Amino acid sequence: MLSELIDSIAGMKEERALSLARELLEGGVDPLKVLESCREAMTIVGQRFEECTYYLPELMLAGEMLQEISQMAKPRMTKGLEVRRRGRVVIGTVQGDIHDIGKNIVTMLLDVHGFEVHDLGVDVPPQKFIDAIKAVQPEILGLSALLTVAFEPMKRTIQAITEAGLRDSLKIMIGGAPIDERIRQYSGADAYGADAMVAVELSKGWTEGHKTLA
């Protein structure tokens, strides 16, 4: 039944997926096993997104299914799901910009590929990034921006991080439709990513050889 659950989620059969999850949980199956299957399904969804057979409707519906099943499972859980992590990423859309569709995809794919992602949301001021970097101690920072007015805040954010003495231990990647090599140089980031897969590749490269975090 767990494999049918995986197929249902990955195949966008929401009703079936939810009723299967309910049956499994009520039948006494370990909620951690159910969530593990959800994670496997998300990996398949992520792959299909990378292969361009899935797009936003599928990513968003899968996200909804995952959330609904997590909610069903939570009250039955005695301990949290332990996942081995490749590394930590703090991400957000910079100040003055509220576009978040692309950033959310990046977040989701990084998560599927084993990163612990702390998403600060949209219209994030530099200080909030600094606070999060201090609290989370990520290896990687991701900044997203879709507006030309956000080029300047992107640069200011990176400057503020440098002034706070946090730049050296951090790799910074930026992205969003208008971002290119020109804006990477302008902002002082380490790399830019034209799509979410590049974000994953960059992050993997930067954390290669790191021991996985418990």
Added chain:
Amino acid sequence: MGKSPEELYQERAKRVWDVIALKEPDRVPFLPTFTFFPVNYAGLSCEEAMYDYDKIGAAYRKALLDLEPDMFNSPYLTLAIGPLLEILDYKLIRWPGHGVAPDKTYQFVEGEYMKAEEYDDFLFDPTDYMLHTYLPRVCGTLAPFSRLPNFPMIYYTRFVAGLTPFGEPEVGEAFEVLRRAGVESQRLVGKAVAFGQEMQALGFPAQYGAFAIAPFDYIGDFFRGTRGIMVDIYRRPEKLLALLDKVTRITIQSTLRSLQATSVPVVFIPLHKGIDGFMSLEHFKTFYWGSLRQLILALIDEGLTPCVFWEGHCESRLETIRDIPKGKAMYRFEQTDFAIAKEVLGDTVCMRGNVPASLLCTGSPDEVTAYCKQLIDVAGKGGGLIIDGAIGIPDEAKPENALAMARATRQYGCYG
């Protein structure tokens, strides 16, 4: 000897209309789309631009005279909206002084303003849904409209019960707000008309007579939100299709009505959620293009010219969106590769774009000139090309780069 403004006006209009009709013009037209660029260029704050009708007019006039485009776009109905937003207490937009700093442009606040359960209400009676549910939600000052009566039930002696809500002070105030908003809106439209006349006298034809939104974006941007509409494709496809159909008809009707007040037969249609990366080609055809194409064809049938702005990348959509009458529309592209687009669309529709925002904001005039020259080489053969920035002239563009674009078009864009 310089040309008179009337001569310039005729020459510029002919240049653009030749390109739309897929005839070779005298040279490639230059149609830069302005948003807040003229505002920054004139040293105004965004706040001043949104509130001071005369200052924003002066800023646009200066930019137009300096860049000498072939047509102008007006700032009034989309930028100088501060006073109206304030009267309405409009929730879908944050603007300078209302959640945004004075030097920042206004921002749209996306949300699920229509709940999934409300499809049937909207489908059953859109006006009733707007009055009772949607407007009270998105305009703070119209909240009392939720108490309005059911209008079809005001009949015969039943008008007594039907009328009581109108006696409530809050409802009366909401109507007063609408009246004030109406007066302000007339003032604004008056300024827009005067600006148009002034530009005509200076020799600049207008780009657009009306705006419309693709039905899918209308629902996705302003009612259901991105997440909402994307999952609706799976959860309630029939309802979404039914609403798309209804919204298409309302959009056609309201666009035709709004065009009665102008002589400019061009309708601007910016697109959001159907571009590459948002949905599969199959979903695009079913949920996005079907209703948009209906809108495009209806406008063309009425003798109008749709200017459709395909934002982001649209390479995977080109074969599909080719299916419109030849020489009757303008497709504006942001990041779509013009060489590919020219090949697929060259004999169907003229194309407008696409000097990158990053280049205009951080590059040099020489780089801009080189880009324009190459664009003309790649996509300008025999006509069919109009030069604009990918996103128009970015608000933060270096003025010398905008000027370089104008100059390069004149220098390298001549035919014959």
